[in-house]
Amino acid sequence: MKLPYILSAALLLLTSGAHAQTASAETELVKTTIRTFFEGMRKGDSTLVRSTLAPGAVFHTIAAKNGQTQLRPENPSAFVKMVGTPHKEVYDERITFDKVLIDANLASVWTPYEFYLGSTFSHCGYNSFQLVKLADGWKIAHVIDTRRKDKCK
Template sequence: MKHFLLFGLLVSATSASAQTPAAETEAVKKTIQTFFEGMRNGDSTVVRSTFAPGAVFHTIANRNGTTQLLPENPSEFVKAVGKPHKEVWDERITFDKVLIDANLASVWTPYEFYLGNTFSHCGYNSFQLVKLASGWKIAHVIDTRRKDKCK
């Protein structure tokens, strides 16, 4: 009887842990999807809700043949999202890779950015998320931007 009970507990624990990675992956994806939904809807409150305290943004730019790492201010980004703009900011992403270890997630997403229906630029986003008491939050975003050779 003890062996049967022990076996049952092990199977239950294994089943629960097997479901956890998929659930965590979906929760991480949901945070990023919420970020872009807020951006599309011009809802700065929703966008801000996806950030961890102290979140950092960077972009990699090529200026005059020189690669540069440029910081971007998340607060300014949130303000820009919330200001009325003529065209919808529509960043269309796919999830290429989602890696999770404990409370850290790293997500790689190719994207195409449209102003309304007009293509603007493309590249890749790299998101670093942290799991806080309130759920998965974006701690760092870095991206590339170009006009051609998407994906």
């Protein structure tokens, strides 16, 4: 009588282990897309940045003006063009991965960051990425961030 319970428990453990490995692999693929986005920024490689974006991607930033919170849209095409336009200083956004959540073909990623122009600190904040898994892999569909000069961590 105990054998069916033991087999059921073993099957459950094997299934959950396989799910954990799949989830871990997907998490790494999502992180790779975001790392590639920032690698393209650092290299000034607009093609590399563009390769990480889903068609119709949307960018926003949250800013304060006169003590009021504002949601400002940013043009992804203009951003990609800016990255690829020759510039003196390296655009260096240093991130860490705080949270990565995945459900099916949707990923949500939270990354604190510090942004440097070359070696000079510019600003800091948090990025929130929404990614979608398309036929050619995980792509960034939406980025929204905060920006400030102090209280970075």
